[in-house]
Amino acid sequence: MKKLSILGLFIFALINFNSCETEDDVVFTTQEPDGFVFTNSILDNYVLAAGTSSNLGERFTWGNADFGTPTNVTYELQSSVSGDFTDANVVSSTTSNEIAMTIGQMMSVATEAGLDADPDSPAPNTGSFSVRLRAYPGDTGSGTEAFTDAVVINVELLESTGTGEGGIMPATWGVVGSGYNDWGNAGPDGQFYTTSTADVFVAYVTLIDGAIKFRENNDWASNLGDDGADGTLEDGGADINVTAGTYKITLDVAGGTYMMEDFSWGVVGSGYNDWGNAGPDAKFYYDYTTDTFKVGVRLIDGLIKFRQNNEWVTDFGDVGADGTLDAGGDDIPVTAGHYNITLDFNNGVYTIESADVWGVVGSAYNNWGGDGPDFALTQVQPDVYVGDIVTLMDGAMKFRPNNDWATDYGDVGADGTLDAGGDDIVVTAGLYRVKMDVANGTYELNKIQ
Template sequence: MKAFTNYLKIFMGVLVLTFGMVACDKEDYLIFTAQEPSEAISFTNNASDTYLLSADSRTNIAERFVWNKPDFGAPTTVSYVVEGSVNEDFSTVDYSSGTLNETNHAVTINNLIALATAMGLDADPNTNGPDGQPNNSGVVYFRVKAFVGSADAVNNASSVSDLMPLNIVMVEASSGGGGSGVEKSSWGVVGSAANDWGNAGPDLPFYTTDQADVFVAYVNLKDGAMKFRENNDWGNNLGDDGADGTLEPGGADIMVTAGDYKIVLDLNSNTYTIEPYSWGVVGSAYNDWGNNGPDAKLFYDYTTDTWKAGVKLLDGLMKIRLNNDWGTNFGDDGADGTLENGGADIPVTAGFYTLTVNFNDNTYTLESSDLWGIVGSGYNDWGNAGPDFMFTPLGEDKWIAENVTLIDGMIKFRINEDWGVNLGDDGADGTLEANGADIAVTAGTYDIMLDFSGADPTYTFITK
């Protein structure tokens, strides 16, 4: 009997093992059904009181939406979409992020300007709404959806957040006109030292001054030759036959060495002057007081008659000096935004900044900013081999990066060395798209321009 009992136990054990193996096979075919989440999706960030919208800052991040991850009760991928509307009932969807996998999304000033335009708002101080009040402010609405499967699937499990209203205000231009009073002239610098005699882009511009027929240009030149001509055309050009500073129609090429220059063209006397000229940021906050590379260059912005630099700073001190030399340098003795020659060092904290200097009254501003930069295998190994190359914002919604040395590879443009906002080129057509394709580049030195003034942002490479 004992032997029979042991045999029975062994038989039952084999039966259980066999059943278990079959059960495991069947478990592979279990189907999980996603359910409506027990906790609805919701924004976890807080909106600002007001969002000021200006074309000068259209590339800045206005708001980064952040939300929780809902549990649909199934081991499945959850996707999201952020939507915006000018209507509280979302009868129209006027903004969409597209499908997202992360739980945050940045909306730019430009995105809000597009919504403002859809509402009929504008920045013109001379226009009003139907009620006679200025039509430059309003409310737009955002929501976030979480879903399993595709966003438009029928009967898919999903969750929609409450609305987040944003109060937006278009910054109106001064009703008195404004502007710096400086304009681009019809004259420019052309040559192998400037733009490959016109083959690598338009002539470098001269600007008007407070004297009639006297123009000034701030240019970065290569070793080579240059001349001055009007309207990017050889019909009216000036050179220097005697290399004596006097100009003659159709005269000889003017030889120059590489560097940054200020050129003054006086058509009253048909003379010109050229001198080394470059303002830059120096200090422990940037280049170890000049021991770790050249100063961060400031660029002339004729629309405001000021000098600007987009710069990434460290905790430390800075000053502004001429021609990478201590002969002329400016600090701030009173920490009041006014510059004095030889003045005190300016303390700064680490971050991304736009520095604006007005040498008409020796004032400056240093504003925390969202700066576009160049990243990629063609520049800094996608950020692993040093910082991005920073652009400087100028008037007319344009950004400049000068003398960028690239290697064969790919690049993209992103804000503040972060992938949250980045631009590539899906069609390789010079038009930029958010999260677009990598841009192929060949080794060389370039000036690169970003232009956000049109409906779609564009970029231009100028070979140096």
């Protein structure tokens, strides 16, 4: 009996010891867990806009906090306006190793910090707050705890006046890849824009043969690919193979799907390209601020229409010459000159306005104008002109309006600054996206291949 009692006591003690090991109220010794640090990259600045409040602001990731005893660990992401966390607020908690903070959550903290997007407000629209992680064993939050170092989040509240027609705004998502910008080495990602449906975004991009993915904030912390090439999105999924062309890409982040379709609008006619026999149509570019499509173009005396995808499946003319877009309508007579043309499909109208059309000229493109007109750029926002994709040769180039030398810009010092009458800009052969910002006096030549 005595031996059995001792054995019984031993088994009882063993059972109780093992059960205590997994209880939340087990006592742990205080220690700083090795490897408990943030592992995601932090951007220099986060631009926050109300129209994209449901978008991902940042995905915080970290290594495990090991308290030396087998147990579940709870992690809290905390924010602090003061920076010393005497005012700590819990953003979210988890037992995994990542927490997503939306733009809306960032805006809430920024507002608490006294920031204001109203341009007439005396409060600033830029500032910062801090975040850190708290870890503790179990789920009660009592007893031993550990913290990561704090990181500073610099933010900018975008003024509401930055929205376009219908509240359209640039989204945080973009197109990246060898098919667009050499995986981020040749300029920013192709821009997605918000739509009337939450978490559904649209982009209008010209691609080359290659592969693409979708990522947020021009950063790899959050990216989507397609395993199986079936139109579904997977976190960190496979590259998406693409062929050269101009596309409309619809990205449904909430539904986990995407769709790519051939999509372009162009000017065709005897007034531009001999009804398509003398080169492609003049390409329209999307302007989110007006939710319209625009093109800067040099026309000659003749007739034009607007058609989709450089083919005659869908085209618009104008019955009655009253500025309305009529499917399959009459040819539109034009006279020689330089114009901005706008297609407004929301209201079914178009405009053709005489305007300065900036272009690329040089030995790298058209033998300084001797071999044809300059490569025309399109004004998509005030004083911002873009053009893609242009094939340049080894040589030099400058910018000038209306195929004329009355005004031209070069670059003294090769520093990306526009200088009136400045030095020729030396380029090497390849495919380029061009951007010219007259207001800020800068330009970009992003070589994608």
